[in-house]
Amino acid sequence: MGHPFPGLEPLIPADAVLEKLADGTAWGEGPVCLDDGAVLWSDIPGNRVLRWHPQEGLGVALQPSEFHNGHTRDGAGRLYACSHGERAVLRSDDGGRGWHAIATHHDGRRLNSPNDVIVARDGGVWFTDPPYGLIQSKEGHGGEQQQDGCWVYRLDPHTGEVQAKVRDMRWPNGLAFSPDETTLYVTDTSRTHDPAGHHHIRAYPVSGHTVGEGRVFAVVAPGMPDGIRLDEHGHLWSSSGSGVQVFAPDGRRLGEVPVPETITNLTFSHLEPVLYLTGSSSLYRLSVSVRGARF
Template sequence: MKQNDYEVHDARFRSLIQANAPLEKIAGDCLWTEGPAYFPAWDMLVWSDIPNNRMMRWAPGMGVGVFRINANFSNGNTRDHEGRLVSCEHGRRCISRTEHDGSVAVLVSHFEGRRFNSPNDLIVDSQGTIWFTDPDYGIMSDYEGFRADGELGGCHVYALARGEREARRVADDFVKPNGLAFSPDESRLYIADSGASHVEGGPRHIRVFDVEGGVLRNSRVFIEMSNGMPDGFRVDEYGNVWSSAADGVHCYSPQGELLGKILLPEVVSNLTFGGLNRNRLFITATSSVYSVYVGVRGAGR
């Protein structure tokens, strides 16, 4: 059943949305929006406009502005425990952190002496460890980075412990690992594989792992994407997974059941929960950014 901008597949979805809340377009005129990150101290959203090599920002009452130019083709963004911006950069093929004084420090750029491909998305767990994916989208052409040969022989997933300078590889059997998110208690890690973007018959699913002492175990497919492929996604306070898709945002129960969709006119790349109550979904979609209030809060701090 369709209702306004929603498609309800399971009655449980009705309690997760605000049916009378409009889908708002808050920004446009980008080439490919990605990596939304919300900063509650300023009630501000930051995101990447990758091909334009810039980062943008939006805040209520202030509208849209440029956050950073010459952004090293940044992609995924998040906050660390000190409220600092942590970013995946295609241009420098690294994970960087913006310090409180505005300077940008490279946290890690190599694994076992070889450069990463093009870090794509990242999250910070409760211990301050940065988990990130490293597909090769940013080195395949000069559109979202700089064309180059990969040095690692594949596209993998890594973790960088707080205060460390060397990352460890935590998963090495993905085609193109993409978005990732923890369950609310961090006992499970979800990781998207969007390999179908460039490999015929490739994966278009989200996998889930059990997390034991920082080690990923018991890999299994959580969901197969029914329209497009999963890119970025987030988890709400009840463990439901809200994923990007070709036709909007798909919401899945912790058991992998499709509960419903938020329908958008553009292909969705990523999303995050924000707003002062963490009940506002910010969605990056092709050339635009949208927002909608929902009936649930995002997981985490």
């Protein structure tokens, strides 16, 4: 028999099997791995954060959650979340039991509905801000968009200033850095509400806090490139309507992990070579042969 995932032989073991760990979400997003082996992820319409643990199984970590979406960790292990309900980026210093807002406004106006977040090595918090929590009644409280656009921001960890770093995308969604932090990848999912909208991934050169002119890195179909992550060698792993699509650093599509539902987000475990996937209704696990980049 051939490899179960053609084109991905160096990245996934030949005996790897996609495992469904839990289901029952209305729309799952934002998985993040904890030091005890648990995975947290969001059920946005359910207004809750779920927790799966290898020994303890499935449970509810937070409800109501103010419509958490994306999650991440920083180098110190602190948790971050994007809240549609609070229109804010949140941080937890106690493993997800308590949360406080660290970014709520830009230029004196409320953010739209922060969607996904990553933390760079220097502590800068980068996040996307499309309008989904404003325009979808099941994913937020609604409200008026106060920002002039939907941008990618950086929160300075020392001053607390929120600066718009990418302004040339319609609805930025998922984001991730290359392993060396010289490239920022951002997905645009504006096609969700506009047939003429985008479903691609853009790449931006980064030098310090300066972001250069972007380019289209890859177009993802079917579906959208919602969440993305990179492995230690710079391969980009993207969600899509048919599974997880994997791209080489030069943008070539290498192959796909088929999944029987729309994949929304994904994350590499920092404890073992494992990839966790959130689908529209389920949480999956897949053994891999690579480690994830930290972002």
